[in-house]
Amino acid sequence: MRIMKLIKNNIRKKTQGRRHWLFTSLLALTCAGISASATAAPNTLRVLAWPGYADADLVKVFEQRTGSHVEVTFIDTDEILWQRINQNGAQDFDVFAVNTAELQRYIASNLVAPINPAAAPNIAKQQALFRDAEKIPGLVHSGKRYAVPYTFSEMGLIYDRAQISTPPTSIAVLWDPRYQGKVLLYNGGTHNFSLAAQVLGNSNPFQLQDKQWSAAVERLIALRRNASGFYKQPDESAELFKHKFAALMFANYGSQQVKLLKAAGIDVGYVIPKEGALAWLDCWAITARAHDSRLAHQWIDYMLEPQPGRALLEHQGLANTTSPSPYLTSNDRIRWLEPVENVTRREQLWERIVSGDRASKVLAP
Amino acid sequence: MKFGFAARLSWVLALAGCLTAGLTGLYVYRASHDLLVQDAKDELSSTAKMIDQRIDSLHLDIIRDLSLLANHPASHEFLQQEKPGAENTLATLFELLIVNKPAYLQIRLISANEYGLEKVRVDRDKSGPVRVTGDNLQEKGYFPYVSDTLKMLRGSTYLSPIVINHERGAHAGLNQPTSIFATPVVDADNHTIGVIVINLDLKNAFDSLASDLPRTFRLFLANQQGDFLIHPDSSKTFGYDRGQRILLQDEFPATAALVERKTPEITVISNTGAYADAPMLTAFVRDTDRELSGSNTLLLGVGQPMQQVLAKADELGDKILLIIGAVGMAGIVLAVALARYVTNPINKLSNTVQSFSVHQDIGSLPTQRKDELGQLARNFLVMHNQIKQQFAQLQQSHQEMENLAQHDALTSLPNRRLFLDRLENAIARARRSSQPLALLFIDLDKFKAINDCFGHEAGDAVLQSVAKRLSIEVRESDTVARLGGDEFVVLLENIDSCDKVAEVAVKLCNSMHEPIPYANQFLNISMSVGVSLYPQDGETLDQLINNADRAMYQAKADPEQRVHFATSPTSAS
Numbered sequence: 001m002r003i004m005k006l007i008k009n010n011i012r013k014k015t016q017g018r019r020h021w022l023f024t025s026l027l028a029l030t031c032a033g034i035s036a037s038a039t040a041a042p043n044t045l046r047v048l049a050w051p052g053y054a055d056a057d058l059v060k061v062f063e064q065r066t067g068s069h070v071e072v073t074f075i076d077t078d079e080i081l082w083q084r085i086n087q088n089g090a091q092d093f094d095v096f097a098v099n100t101a102e103l104q105r106y107i108a109s110n111l112v113a114p115i116n117p118a119a120a121p122n123i124a125k126q127q128a129l130f131r132d133a134e135k136i137p138g139l140v141h142s143g144k145r146y147a148v149p150y151t152f153s154e155m156g157l158i159y160d161r162a163q164i165s166t167p168p169t170s171i172a173v174l175w176d177p178r179y180q181g182k183v184l185l186y187n188g189g190t191h192n193f194s195l196a197a198q199v200l201g202n203s204n205p206f207q208l209q210d211k212q213w214s215a216a217v218e219r220l221i222a223l224r225r226n227a228s229g230f231y232k233q234p235d236e237s238a239e240l241f242k243h244k245f246a247a248l249m250f251a252n253y254g255s256q257q258v259k260l261l262k263a264a265g266i267d268v269g270y271v272i273p274k275e276g277a278l279a280w281l282d283c284w285a286i287t288a289r290a291h292d293s294r295l296a297h298q299w300i301d302y303m304l305e306p307q308p309g310r311a312l313l314e315h316q317g318l319a320n321t322t323s324p325s326p327y328l329t330s331n332d333r334i335r336w337l338e339p340v341e342n343v344t345r346r347e348q349l350w351e352r353i354v355s356g357d358r359a360s361k362v363l364a365p
Numbered sequence: 366m367k368f369g370f371a372a373r374l375s376w377v378l379a380l381a382g383c384l385t386a387g388l389t390g391l392y393v394y395r396a397s398h399d400l401l402v403q404d405a406k407d408e409l410s411s412t413a414k415m416i417d418q419r420i421d422s423l424h425l426d427i428i429r430d431l432s433l434l435a436n437h438p439a440s441h442e443f444l445q446q447e448k449p450g451a452e453n454t455l456a457t458l459f460e461l462l463i464v465n466k467p468a469y470l471q472i473r474l475i476s477a478n479e480y481g482l483e484k485v486r487v488d489r490d491k492s493g494p495v496r497v498t499g500d501n502l503q504e505k506g507y508f509p510y511v512s513d514t515l516k517m518l519r520g521s522t523y524l525s526p527i528v529i530n531h532e533r534g535a536h537a538g539l540n541q542p543t544s545i546f547a548t549p550v551v552d553a554d555n556h557t558i559g560v561i562v563i564n565l566d567l568k569n570a571f572d573s574l575a576s577d578l579p580r581t582f583r584l585f586l587a588n589q590q591g592d593f594l595i596h597p598d599s600s601k602t603f604g605y606d607r608g609q610r611i612l613l614q615d616e617f618p619a620t621a622a623l624v625e626r627k628t629p630e631i632t633v634i635s636n637t638g639a640y641a642d643a644p645m646l647t648a649f650v651r652d653t654d655r656e657l658s659g660s661n662t663l664l665l666g667v668g669q670p671m672q673q674v675l676a677k678a679d680e681l682g683d684k685i686l687l688i689i690g691a692v693g694m695a696g697i698v699l700a701v702a703l704a705r706y707v708t709n710p711i712n713k714l715s716n717t718v719q720s721f722s723v724h725q726d727i728g729s730l731p732t733q734r735k736d737e738l739g740q741l742a743r744n745f746l747v748m749h750n751q752i753k754q755q756f757a758q759l760q761q762s763h764q765e766m767e768n769l770a771q772h773d774a775l776t777s778l779p780n781r782r783l784f785l786d787r788l789e790n791a792i793a794r795a796r797r798s799s800q801p802l803a804l805l806f807i808d809l810d811k812f813k814a815i816n817d818c819f820g821h822e823a824g825d826a827v828l829q830s831v832a833k834r835l836s837i838e839v840r841e842s843d844t845v846a847r848l849g850g851d852e853f854v855v856l857l858e859n860i861d862s863c864d865k866v867a868e869v870a871v872k873l874c875n876s877m878h879e880p881i882p883y884a885n886q887f888l889n890i891s892m893s894v895g896v897s898l899y900p901q902d903g904e905t906l907d908q909l910i911n912n913a914d915r916a917m918y919q920a921k922a923d924p925e926q927r928v929h930f931a932t933s934p935t936s937a938s
Contacts, residue, residue: 181506181507181512224480224504224507225480225504225506225507227507228507228512229507229509229512230507244512351531351533352533355503355531355532355533355534355535356481356483356503356504356505356506356508356532357503357504357533357534358500358503358504360500361500361501361503
């Protein structure tokens, strides 16, 4: 009896031990959290970034150079980025990475502070495409600059060299009946309407006028009829490309997909169409309530140095803003993404199109 | 019971009993624990396989329905000639199937032309089957269930990955987990002219497949890559539909082997992560349906919380504890009883030995027992008897010696030593009781002449006869002793008067009148008696003896007076 009890006690002790351990670690974590927030003194820089933008080795160099402490938090969707910055009125972070289209709502909500280019001298060393802030839509408001371009990815066309010998030059190739059932597209209304607008020759693909909608829908139904499938993720796109023996693909993830397909053993080519490739441009911005604006500027300046730029290119397959992109030629046109006139309408119509509805049904109220 | 051997013995016995009971209980508990886990494993595994078989037979049902529709003349007539009658026939057929098969969400005939336009389509709605017509018919050409199925041979069946159906206008099927089954419609010339498609409501299908599972069972379903499709926590299902990967092999790391096709089935006990507080036993099987092309592999798991698996073990454990408690108590009682049983006879023996005496008979000994204790008791009894016997002999010889030391060897009368002893006691008694006593000193007359004339032997014979006659003449409580030679002495206690003493003295003298026969002759003998009385003739032993002695000599000196009192009897009284 005593033995049974002993064993039971022992088991209880073990679970208590585990619980004890759990409590201890929780306590330790809480303490760490408290001390971390306590040490968020002027010399700490709180960075909110996408995976791959602030690798530990790069952060270490910056810390040693400035004698500061850097806390990096990663996000992986635009929505979470918005939530993190928005909660507590942007006072939880000093500097963050955001694309130009998204940046607009941060500016509108007064969550970001203007950039002083003089405090980040490396801005002057950026490629021509990025040097003139005025030319990049959404960067400058009321004469104040709110962000510094850091990396970008364009949405070019990927094609199978075995099936298409002459590199395509226009987006129109996606509608080419020769490739019926061999075209892969991105399953997203916003970008696809911009694509349709581009091929229709609209001057601003991000702002469809009322009379332009039916033509765009007609183009997209035609695009669907030519399609062999629609993807959402890069991996999925590579798999579909291989499985469907696709000849062409609209590369929503750009060079990243080229890398994946080449890794899968497919001889693909990559072109920027003459209409200009849609592209997202991620920039560093400083929050309106940053503790140490000088240190935040230093961070942006450091991010524009050759070493972080190389890391982007080599580790992430992403272009930087200080050296020429290996995926672009000097003649290539880039259309930086901008907020569109009506995301809800684009997505709603696209949902109907991708479900197989015909024009009359798609445009029905 | 003394706190000795018995206590120690019962303690050891009780301890041994409890230890045995405890160890047995522990072993039984552990063995039952293992058995229960193994049972649960087997049960879960066979349940998973049973559901797996049900999935296969469900698939077979769907394949038959597809085949029936694809080979139905109406399908061919409508696709080839657009006969309205054929359209109605098919629609009715689809409606009937939707009504009869609760898991069917949608049945469609899709053309190979017109970008995969739906030709006949019946959806399930809340109210029942809904026929979809006109503008509501959609082009599904790019969907793999059309484009892939069109490339397939007659009679083969396509199965889509299980997805959340986002195809707009899908009625009850919209945003529901769906499997899509499709088969090509092939005409007589072997041209594929369309496809028949059935959408299966995954939730409904599985609810009915698993409807008879015990309520405590948890059902898991994952696709070929491990993405959860069914999970007790519904937020973990269809993660890929929201841009997340929530994988079986992440929640149950051991299932990686299942996902990687290294094993067809596996049983997992999860006790880390989400299961740290509530461990779970889960059996997983991989189901690949070779009747189907496409995403024909599913990973199925049936789990049960360990707490429930082991509930019986805990119940059993409690019972075992109870039994061990009872057995332990019984063991203690038994041990005490056994110890008493063993030590009682020992104690009895010990008490008997302690009160050992040669004068008493030995107390009750357990000599009837047939065991070692009986043997010991019997040996002890033998020893006791031997000692008793030897002691009796010793006492007898001691008494003889004592007798010899106090009696005269010739006449057997008390000798001087014993006589002096008795006289001293008698004086003490007389003093205490104020009762007078008399001392008679007797000397044989002319005894020397007998010795000289007839020899010593004759003398001895005379002495013996005298002793005998003297002894006869006095009371038993009186003492006759021989002091030595021909001197005798008689002690009379509790005498009434001097006359009585004189009477006795005369009677003694008279007893000598009869001649003593010796060797055919008769020897005549006479004697003189001197009497001293206590207390008048002396209060001490010496005074009494001296006075009697002197009186005896006076008697001897006077031939007329054989008895002489130390003081005259008159003065004495």
